[in-house]
Amino acid sequence: MNNSNVKITAKEILSDNWYTLNKVTFEYKRKDGSWETQSREAYDRGNGATILLYNRETQSVILTRQFRLPTYLNGSEDGMLIETCAGLLDKDNPETAIKRETEEETGYKITDVKKVFEAYMSPGSVTEIVYFFVAEYSKDMKISEGGGHHEEQENIEVLEIPFTDALNMLAAGKIKDGKTIMLLQHAQLTGLLLKQ
Known part of the structure; x- marks a missing residue:
């Protein structure tokens, strides 16, 4: 400072x-x-990391759905939010933290992640900076059902969604999470899922 x-x-x-x-x-x-x-x-609340898992072959992405009390208190009908996998760094570096969170929440064990940017999500009141990553996934990387840590009271549903459906959900207002919107738009703008 x-x-x-x-x-x-x-x-x-x-x-x-x-x-x-x-x-x-x-x-x-x-x-x-x-x-x-x-x-x-x-x-x-510390700093965090988030990731968009994508598969060029199937043209799909992995997202999560879970209950978020603040959205419920602010008028969300059921408080369920569709999001990219994310979590706090917990004293790890961002890359290590997002690999850990990906395995815990989605059940995918990834090794190669790419940082695409970082952003303050609510700088008027929250100190947190979020590190944004993308990584390609495949079926053979799935080692568990995911769902988060029971002792952390996480109850996370893992969603595999066609990328075009995710973009349509965003346009229809069914995806309202800022970090998820940013990563989906990044993927669209950069042609992340285009077959090479």
Whole structure:
């Protein structure tokens, strides 16, 4: 942190029940040179990684479906969200973490992943940066049913969907998860599933 226009003056933990919610008070130097005191809340849940698994031969992608309480609280009819596989880094590097999460959630053991970009998903309130990956999968990489860790209360359904169907679901508003939209659009824009 080396922005000379910002001076953090106080930091208070409001909650550390699940992850950490901090209230941060800081001085911010405006364009006219004056200093202004501001206060914001920032939720620190660590950084994450997500991946789009794709198969050029079958023209399909692997997505997941699971219950997400915040979407349910915000008016989603059933709270079920279709997403790309994702998870927190948990002190691993992004590549190691996404390979672990892929195996846990989807049952596919992948070795070659390609990072395509990284993004802050909700920079107004959440510190998390997400690392975005793609990887090709095949049937012989399937080593388990996936579904996530029972002890983490994960109940994840694995979906193998034709790529064109996934794009149609996106256009119809059936896929509303930001990271998933970004990776599907990346695949479409770059011709990721085109046979080489």
